[in-house]
Amino acid sequence: MARVILSADMQRYTDGIREITVSAGKYRDLVTELLQRFPGMNEAIVAKHALAIDGIIIQTPLLETFGEDSELVFVARIAGG
Amino acid sequence: MQSQRKTHVSTTVNGEPREFLCEPHQVLSDVLRNTLNLTGTKEGCNTGDCGACSVLLDGTLVCSCLVLAAEVEGKGVVTVEGIGEEGKLHPIQQKLLEHAGLQCGICTPGIVIASRALLEKNPDPSETEVRYWLAGNLCRCTGYDKIIRAVLDAGAVMRGQ
């Protein structure tokens, strides 16, 4: 089960739950699992975030996969200059 | 303003005789860039604050955005295009490249002109003298360090050291 840390923005739809574990191994399944678990959340909210997989921030994670021991963090997208 | 008659100006630019017509209010940087197509002279402010338009007018360093084009009648203008010899960079240009004394490069033509004016007047300037001489040439990219080193080094080359 991968460990997922939800962003401050997402926690607003999870009753303040910050950390969960998921059975998903692919980003797409992860999104499905999140939406099932937290009906208040929707795809647009998830899509606003980048996903850090084991410390590597991925802006466009659509096709990403991860392992059972992975640490996933949803993080707001940051613009540089 | 459009109905005013244009002024005819005969001048020398980079050693070559040039003639042009200009409006009485037109500044030299505008004529150099847009009439004579010498776009090496840059415009960053048009108020004499940034130094990007520096040229030599009868050997004197000026901001060409503050000189009326009509004023150069009978005078000699040197722009960045006239600094190096044919097919060879001037030592100031060469040293700016070797020291990476430019990033975006927009201030570089002005720095080249101003530095040449300095080194002609004072072939062996101190770091402080270079810094004060170039205080009218703004650079936002480099923090000036590599520019100052390049000018000091160019001075040494020009002195034959």
Place this chain on the structure above:
Amino acid sequence: MNMNVKTEFKYVGTRPIRPDGPDKVTGRARYGADLNVQGMIYGHIVRSPHAHAKIKSIDFSAACKLPGVLATMSADDLPEPGDRKIPGGEVEMALKTFSPVVMARKKVLYHGQAVAAVAATSPELAAEAARLVKVEYEVLPHIMDMHAAARADAPLLHDDVYTQGVDPAPTTPSNIPTQIEISTGDISKGFAEADLVVERTYFVPMCHQGYIEPHACVVQTDENGKVDIWCSTQGAFMVRTLTAAVTGIDIGRFKVTASEIGGGFGGKTTVYLEPVAVVLSLKSGRPVKMVMSRDDVFRATGPAAAAETRVKIGVTRDGRITAIETDILMDCGAYTSHPIMAGVLFNSACYRCENVRSFGREVLTNKPRVYAYRAPGIPQPVVAVECVVNEIAERLNMDPIDFRLLNAVDEGDVMAIGIPFQAIGLKQVLQEAKAHPHYTAELKAGQGRGVAVAFWINAGMQSSATINVSEDGSVNILTGNPDIGGSRASMALMAAEVLGIPVETIRPSVVDTDSVGFCDVTGGSRTTLATGGAVIKAAETLVKELRKRAAAIWSLDIEEVDWTGGMAVAKSGTGLENMNREDAATRGDKTLTLADLAARAGATGGPLCAVASHNAHNAAPSFALNICDAQVDRETGKVDILRYTCVQDAGKAIHPAYVEGQMQGGAVQGIGWALNEEYIFNEQGRLDNPGFLDYRIPVASDLPMIDTVIVEVPNPLHPYGVRGVGEVPIAPPMPAVVTAVNRAAGTRLCHLPLSPPKLLAAIEAAEAGTA
């Protein structure tokens, strides 16, 4: 995910002269305003004389009567933005937050905002026509102070902005578009465990990126609907995307060519003039040139956000940080732009701390919409965090670098937002700084020293590259990232490393949007990492192709052919590294150079070229440290920066001279922001200092040499270990300078800039207090 990071290089890490250098020192290089084309006319923008007003009507009739006026435009010529979201590269942007910056719609929200435009046969005539455009306004009360704007009863800038990030979702609009809070651990417990708690509030003013080249463009349209844009920008593809969105014209009709760019620093990651020139060109059927004045640049582009940051840090007696709390109020000007995100997420990312709470709000005021400026959102709160860290070290009687070493993050530590660090170089940076002679040099009476560190996340994103081999074996590299500070040289170095050919034989070009695949902007410290990554990838593809061609010529299997020293070598074996042709011949190996293979390209399958498409997921953070010595003239309040040193982890410095240049340039921008640079608005909401005389950026005589130390802790995710380098340098200077100045002057000023009048008043107050 870790890969083999190359550590031995032949070309990478050397300092060749940049390929575009000769053009730039001779004036041949062409920047935004340097293009003139046949039949060209000139656009001029009509700007708002009010800081906040309704646009009741726009009357072009008097302007149109002038002979030579060929087109006019206003927001009526652009599609309604509605709620459209545009992929803006790193973050999605709502069209309604930037379309009105190009051309105001119904309302103006800051002095100098574009409301209309005209095009005429000369710049003077266009300016004259612009003066004749009659705009009728209904003036509204303006709000310049962010605290006032944040109050519930404040007059509203927008009636459709509802604070995001608040529960339950607000039902009334406000001037606060975004609120965000992150926390980890238990902040109360953290402060309860502390032996010392220091709390301070710092203010950083709005400032401008200050690039020397004003925005400029030339637009040509043709009978087939093709739109050609030439402009000064950090990203030609970004110009294509945003201009298409603002004008409603299909992306497929655009070709955008980025001119050489005279500085950007984040300020040229958007469009201002381009959509206007497109409309004027379509309406007039003529090419249209537009160039901003310096006054326009200051009033209507950039700036960077102002912010007030309250920071509270708790530590134990032995110097361990137990809690960090920050509260940021950020003034974003008239439209939402979200620089607050990085500020909230990363303001204390240098420190290991179990209990963190970080809160931030963006506020809208009647000032220009802020845009990115080098590590956007970070320098403002970092001033507060780092100055308080210095104060704490002083009160604990600890060396400020030792204090930081004790609390510094390292590989495996987890950021407040939950992301673990990979290999990072903060500790090495701190150790290098401590060992630097500057750090232990003696200070005289009346002088002060400050140190500060900072973190920046760096970006990856999308890039493409094409490599073409000429018949003689010379190589062209095409990318789409404007070269803002030596990136062509870096691209050539990385390609030389892969191909094993001299860097001088490689010609890197920045080409238009029709000539190479998509590239995100030159920004976010991403070009060397991501576009360089695409170049490496394309070069590797080319090498594989070259081996295949050689194998075909020799009737061998590709696996029997190596590529080394710029040539294909048959009978691969050991000891091939750095072999030259003579060595190979001595060994009896068959070789084919790149030139040999290029000459036979036609016979072996056609031209030699390679393309790479890359989405870089391997960005890695940077840390930077500055040491500043300052002296204050107690009679005038003038500050002299006596000595300055920058230390930064670059990962791998591809072209070290240009890495140093980023460090030095960023430091000096930060020094300027600390000491002099600020937007000064008057009671009418007009900028009082829209020129370089009154908005004083640092000049050569203000500064000493800026010493640099490049630390190289390789990014474990990049084949050459590259991190980003361009942005983090602007974050440590402000706290380093502020600490040095306050120590020199015996003051504790928290309100930037530390300009002479302010400093003089503080010195006099301090003297009066002690007298």
